[in-house]
Amino acid sequence: MKTLLKNGKVISPIKKVNEILDIYIEDGIIREIGKNLIKENTVVYDLSGKIIAPGFIDMHVHLREPGYEYKETIETGSLAARRGGFTAICCMPNTNPVIDNEDTIRFIQHKSANLLNDVFVIAAVTKSNEGKELAPLLELNNAGAIAFSDDAMPISSAEIQRRVMEYLKMFDGLFIQHCEDQNLTKGGVMNESIVSTSLGFSPMPPIAEEIFVIRGIILSEYLNARYHVAHVSTKGSVEMIREAKRKGIKVTAEATPHHFTLTDEAVRSFDTNTKMNPPLRTEEDVEAIKQGLRDGTIDAIATDHAPHAIHEKDVEYAYAPFGIVGLETAVGLTYSVLVDGGYLSLEEMINKFSTNPRRLLKLPEIRIEVNEKANLTILDVNKEWVVDKYKLNSKSKNTPFHGFKLKCKPYGVINNGMVEIFE
Amino acid sequence: MPLKSRHLLGLENVPEEDINLILDTAVSFKEVLQRPIKKVPTLQGKTIVNLFFESSTRTRVSFELAARRLSADVTSFQASTSSVNKGETLLDTARNIEAMKVDMVVMRHSAVGAPHFLSRMIKSNVINAGDGTHEHPTQALLDMYTIKEKLGRINGLKVCIVGDISHSRVAMSNIYGLKTMGAEVYVCGPATLIPRHIEKLGVKVFHNIDEVIPEVDVLNILRIQLERQSVGLFPSIREYRTYFGINSERLKRAKKDILIMHPGPINRGVELDADVADGNNSVILDQVENGVAIRMAILYLLGAAE
Numbered sequence: 001m002k003t004l005l006k007n008g009k010v011i012s013p014i015k016k017v018n019e020i021l022d023i024y025i026e027d028g029i030i031r032e033i034g035k036n037l038i039k040e041n042t043v044v045y046d047l048s049g050k051i052i053a054p055g056f057i058d059m060h061v062h063l064r065e066p067g068y069e070y071k072e073t074i075e076t077g078s079l080a081a082r083r084g085g086f087t088a089i090c091c092m093p094n095t096n097p098v099i100d101n102e103d104t105i106r107f108i109q110h111k112s113a114n115l116l117n118d119v120f121v122i123a124a125v126t127k128s129n130e131g132k133e134l135a136p137l138l139e140l141n142n143a144g145a146i147a148f149s150d151d152a153m154p155i156s157s158a159e160i161q162r163r164v165m166e167y168l169k170m171f172d173g174l175f176i177q178h179c180e181d182q183n184l185t186k187g188g189v190m191n192e193s194i195v196s197t198s199l200g201f202s203p204m205p206p207i208a209e210e211i212f213v214i215r216g217i218i219l220s221e222y223l224n225a226r227y228h229v230a231h232v233s234t235k236g237s238v239e240m241i242r243e244a245k246r247k248g249i250k251v252t253a254e255a256t257p258h259h260f261t262l263t264d265e266a267v268r269s270f271d272t273n274t275k276m277n278p279p280l281r282t283e284e285d286v287e288a289i290k291q292g293l294r295d296g297t298i299d300a301i302a303t304d305h306a307p308h309a310i311h312e313k314d315v316e317y318a319y320a321p322f323g324i325v326g327l328e329t330a331v332g333l334t335y336s337v338l339v340d341g342g343y344l345s346l347e348e349m350i351n352k353f354s355t356n357p358r359r360l361l362k363l364p365e366i367r368i369e370v371n372e373k374a375n376l377t378i379l380d381v382n383k384e385w386v387v388d389k390y391k392l393n394s395k396s397k398n399t400p401f402h403g404f405k406l407k408c409k410p411y412g413v414i415n416n417g418m419v420e421i422f423e
Numbered sequence: 424m425p426l427k428s429r430h431l432l433g434l435e436n437v438p439e440e441d442i443n444l445i446l447d448t449a450v451s452f453k454e455v456l457q458r459p460i461k462k463v464p465t466l467q468g469k470t471i472v473n474l475f476f477e478s479s480t481r482t483r484v485s486f487e488l489a490a491r492r493l494s495a496d497v498t499s500f501q502a503s504t505s506s507v508n509k510g511e512t513l514l515d516t517a518r519n520i521e522a523m524k525v526d527m528v529v530m531r532h533s534a535v536g537a538p539h540f541l542s543r544m545i546k547s548n549v550i551n552a553g554d555g556t557h558e559h560p561t562q563a564l565l566d567m568y569t570i571k572e573k574l575g576r577i578n579g580l581k582v583c584i585v586g587d588i589s590h591s592r593v594a595m596s597n598i599y600g601l602k603t604m605g606a607e608v609y610v611c612g613p614a615t616l617i618p619r620h621i622e623k624l625g626v627k628v629f630h631n632i633d634e635v636i637p638e639v640d641v642l643n644i645l646r647i648q649l650e651r652q653s654v655g656l657f658p659s660i661r662e663y664r665t666y667f668g669i670n671s672e673r674l675k676r677a678k679k680d681i682l683i684m685h686p687g688p689i690n691r692g693v694e695l696d697a698d699v700a701d702g703n704n705s706v707i708l709d710q711v712e713n714g715v716a717i718r719m720a721i722l723y724l725l726g727a728a729e
Contacts, residue, residue: 189535192619192620193620194620194623194624196618196620197618197619197620197621197623197624198435198595198624199535199536199557200535200554200555200556200557200558200592200595201535201556201557202556203618203619205619270535270536270539270540314512314514315512315514316513316532316534316535316536316537316540317534317535317536317540318534318535318536318555319534
């Protein structure tokens with residue numbers, strides 16, 4: 001298959017390229033880059049006004065398959081990812097069965113083998129995510145697990161967490177943690193703030209996250225092991241991670257678009273799509289996350305895409321499950337809030353979505369160069385659009401961003417020898 | 424002059440003029456309640472459903488009486504005898520009510536925001552009769568009515584709410600209503616039963632009841648839920664009674680016309696001693712009586728306006 005991308009602006013922060021160029025791709029490999037390329041018998045796309053970037057990866061996605069196919073499947077989640085501009089996603093292990101065994105990894109690899117987008121598996125660190133016994137981490141690593149996490153069920157015992165981090169260190173595996181002391185959040189549905197007090201909601205205090213962040217940092221320093229904080233949501237967490245990085249501790253972090261866009265004031269609507277874990281925080285926390293992204297304290301942007309069926313979310317607030325879909329709004333929100341907002345340059349945004357998470361996950365750098373694999377995300381950065389939940393490709397529609405006016409829309413993705421251009 | 428909203432979901436955003444309208448309207452309904460025939464035809468032909476997803480005697484009976492005395496057709500539904508046990512969702516319940524062409528729904532539910540959810544789903548007027556630990560607006564309105572009836576005003580009075588503020592919808596609605604009406608609001612209780620950030624609502628926080636008693640015009644004493652002790656929110660009933668219980672000894676230092684209020688049911692001898700509950704300063708049964716008048720006023724203002 002031959003493809004010619006004409007007049008796109010190629011931005012590759014690694015190579016410091018920022019130039020309008022034509023790219024000629026044959027069988028998934030970049031064969032020629034230059035100006036005014038002309039090719040015969042080739043599909044040509046005019047990308048005037050569009051950006052061509054190294055392919056984006058979302059390192060925090062719940063694909064729900066196996067076990068909860070009524071919420072999302074590998075196929076529908078992958079489609080949502082591509083429409084959201086991602087050429088790769090990492091799926092979390094809280095499926096049924098839990099991804100704590102080689103067979104389940106093989107199942108996901110098999111199901112995603114022929115897709116344009118890569119699906120990388122994050123495996124459980126303890127059996128059934130129960131926080132008690134270690135999962136077979138060497139075996140999971142050999143089967144291709146890219147990172148390790150009990151995500152929504154954080155290990156409560158510091159002793160078990162220590163053993164997990166020690167064991168992963170044998171192969172420098174990345175431990176990702178959802179930071180939450182669940183004793184402090186028991187029964188909680190939202191951030192502890194004036195809003196939770198006003199509404200009478202059981203609170204989830206920010207310190208429940210921060211106590212785990214500092215515990216992880218201390219273990220990381222003690223063991224000299226890598227530690228990645230998932231979806232950072234509080235000012236205190238950002239400050240502790242910043243300080244740890246300054247000391248040279250091997251800690252990294254990601255943040256979600258909803259945590260730098262919305263505050264817990266949104267909960268006053270009683271819209272269950274404002275219910276997620278970690279919960280929406282205060283204006284002060286939102287600002288701290290933006291600053292953390294700006295100064296590099298937070299390495300990556302990830303969505304925590306968490307699909308839930310309509311009947312699960314259309315209930316009393318306290319009974320609704322935590323989580324929102326995020327794959328198809330992440331790029332637009334990031335550009336609108338952080339690039340237009342003056343916090344990140346476009347190059348920095350590309351680093352948060354591609355260069356940095358790939359480095360954390362030890363994936364090869366994406367070089368937009370001749371004889372390299374074409375793994376590209378194409379963005380229409382000036383496109384203004386309105387989020388319509390009914391048009392999401394994800395099987396679930398649980399977004400708080402319905403009706404939001406955003407700037408920058410994914411225009412196409414190229415990977416694994418396949419090309420998808422939208423509209 | 425109608426109310427600003429077609430539902431009564433809480434007092435947080437109800438303006439002063441609406442609270443005054445409800446309180447003033449209740450005065451004339453209280454007069455009806457003193458007649459030998461305690462019934463007016465105001466809501467004839469209207470259908471009201473009391474949807475109680477949480478057990479309640481006094482609030483449900485109070486709403487039922489209010490509806491009947493306005494000549495509305497009223498039916499009550501207790502969660503334990505309904506399809507809720509079969510796992511029906513609130514959404515489906517709402518759709519069923521809608522299909523049955525009900526004019527007004529009075530709802531009590533253990534989940535915060537449940538009546539707000541319902542009000543978005545159905546065309547009927549929705550009245551919140553208590554949603555979880557959020558609001559109980561009719562209780563606060565009858566409390567304010569009682570204060571105004573006994574002391575002649577609300578503005579400028581000092582009202583202290585005593586007890587478990589964290590889990591009290593009565594406290595929250597009283598705070599919102601009393602602040603709107605210009606009262607000074609204090610809360611007093613063990614630190615573990617007072618929610619963080621509450622001072623941002625403009626209330627003063629106290630942990631020593633003896634410091635508060637001489638200053639205030641009203642003590643509104645909340646029922647202490649005994650199960651809070653087992654989860655470690657306070658050490659023992661004995662310690663609670665010793666440091667926060669209201670008794671005649673403590674009240675020796677109070678203003679002589681202090682009002683003793685309680686939303687009921689009372690744990691006699693725990694948060695409130697029997698002699699005080701039944702004493703001269705107690706207006707606890709006036710609260711119950713005024714509850715019917717207040718609920719008539721609300722049903723009338725929401726139901727007759729349309």
